[in-house]
Amino acid sequence: MSNGTASPVAAVTPEGLLAHWQGHRRITRRMIEAYPEDQLFTHSIGGMRTFGQLAMEILTMGPAMVRGTVTGEWSDNRDRAPRPKAEMLRLWDEATQQIDELWPQIPPQRFQETMTAFGTFTGVTSDLLLYVIDNEVHHRGQGYVYLRSLGVEPPAFYDRS
């Protein structure tokens, strides 16, 4: 059956992109779990941000991005204050649920539309969503080095379960 419409071919479907992201988010959650609590907001290499600060950025950016994509309303939570690991994991799980609930509400055509995220970043929605996912992978890669430098084995990158 031919396509017969202007509907673009999918390299990645909306469901596929959500599953991809949540697979990465499971790794990042395991990173937070694996990180020594007393080093989470103190350990750093080369003057870079601590993994706790990076994880708080990742944690707050995700649901805010999807909510903005759905509603056009952008909240920018800049709270990177140190907090217990248990609280971070609780906030992480809330974010996971929020993303799962909001994502199916993204109108299908929205992915290829141009929008301005957080009042600042203008681009095609799919690029902006990929940016948030890449930002997580990028900073988590940073966290892998921090963790190894502390003598702790990071979670497997290939395990998305």
Add this chain to the structure above:
Amino acid sequence: MSNGTASPVAAVTPEGLLAHWQGHRRITRRMIEAYPEDQLFTHSIGGMRTFGQLAMEILTMGPAMVRGTVTGEWSDNRDRAPRPKAEMLRLWDEATQQIDELWPQIPPQRFQETMTAFGTFTGVTSDLLLYVIDNEVHHRGQGYVYLRSLGVEPPAFYDRS
């Protein structure tokens, strides 16, 4: 106009995914350029691989992945031997061109089909392609820490030009 076919909605189109990847690849190329040549295959933190080894993995995996996706033939180049930066950049540019030439030959339906990459990794093609891109972002994030630890400012993560 309704879709009216079984064609899945695109969160990311084939052209969009290629542009996204090549944007990341431009950052990785800048990382290789920025890296002190005498540290490329020697500097390491926490017993992890050198950035030179990681960059060679990224460099060889990309075109092999796309070629395999198009042809079903998988080559696995495991050469991670130290080499001059100029040679790496030359190989990098060859890989860029190969990816650009091969990518449009991926049959559109292939992205949602299951395949076995490199004779080992079975999954949906789009997930396997995203894996190669994520692997690059992940290891490059590692490289950012190495570079900062050497006192060198890495290229901007947000600049995909």
